[in-house]
Amino acid sequence: MTHNKGIIAVISGFSGAGKGTVVNGLTSRYGYSVSISATTRTPRQGEEDGKDYFFKTKKEFEQMIKEEKLIEYAKYVDNYYGTPKDYVFGKINSGQDVLLEIEMQGALQVKKKFPEVSLIFITPPDAAELKNRLVKRGTEKPDVIEKRVMRAVEECSFMPEYDYIMVNDDLEKCITQMHSLIQSLHYTRNNQQLLIDRISSDFKAFMQL
Numbered sequence: 283m284t285h286n287k288g289i290i291a292v293i294s295g296f297s298g299a300g301k302g303t304v305v306n307g308l309t310s311r312y313g314y315s316v317s318i319s320a321t322t323r324t325p326r327q328g329e330e331d332g333k334d335y336f337f338k339t340k341k342e343f344e345q346m347i348k349e350e351k352l353i354e355y356a357k358y359v360d361n362y363y364g365t366p367k368d369y370v371f372g373k374i375n376s377g378q379d380v381l382l383e384i385e386m387q388g389a390l391q392v393k394k395k396f397p398e399v400s401l402i403f404i405t406p407p408d409a410a411e412l413k414n415r416l417v418k419r420g421t422e423k424p425d426v427i428e429k430r431v432m433r434a435v436e437e438c439s440f441m442p443e444y445d446y447i448m449v450n451d452d453l454e455k456c457i458t459q460m461h462s463l464i465q466s467l468h469y470t471r472n473n474q475q476l477l478i479d480r481i482s483s484d485f486k487a488f489m490q491l
């Protein structure tokens with residue numbers, strides 16, 4: 283029997299696109315694992331260390347970079363964010379699918395290192411809705427919201443680098459579509475190498491070649 287590894291699905295999108303809510307829906311409903319990132323950003327109200335993020339000082343984060351403990355990292359609006367290696371590889375090696383909810387520079391680093399990984403981009407239906415959601419969320423001050431919307435303008439140019447683009451207009455629909463998409467990724471040629479090898483040698487053995 284082939285032992286199937288889990289797959290990594292990278293999910294990005296503008297700040298306020300609703301990625302977090304979509305990812306929460308995917309984990310609670312379908313049991314996906316989500317990578318817990320390290321960051322130098324200060325915790326928001328209610329966020330817990332080791333659950334939402336591993337909150338680090340700049341010095342600690344730079345030490346992790348030096349020791350190559352991160353799959354990727356990026357600076358986003360004045361803070362570092364990065365994906366710890368151990369957790370992600372542990373999960374996929376035990377057959378679980380892992381979601382990486384990360385921004386675009388990091389997503390492109392992952393694609394470069396692991397071309398078989400699919401990049402999924404979530405967008406709101408339009409810019410006004412993005413700003414609306416950020417204001418409604420109420421977790422950032424107006425100047426940070428402006429910075430995040432401005433960043434979204436720049437980030438549009440990265441959208442063509444993504445394998446899949448998903449509009450988050452209707453949350454329920456978006457979660458269901460994302461689940462179908464991620465499941466289908468198991469069957470891409472690059473994720474089926476073990477199966478290809480097994481079938482090939484089985485057929486040769488069967489025909490006594």
Ligand code: 5GP
Pocket residue numbers: 294295296297319320323354355356358363364365366383384385386387388389
């Ligand atoms: P927030 O401060 O809103 O939690 O996250 C800001 C941005 O950083 C989001 O776009 C989020 O997806 C991204 N992010 C979170 N963790 C990581 C990570 O480990 N690596 C990278 N490159 N981006 C991350």
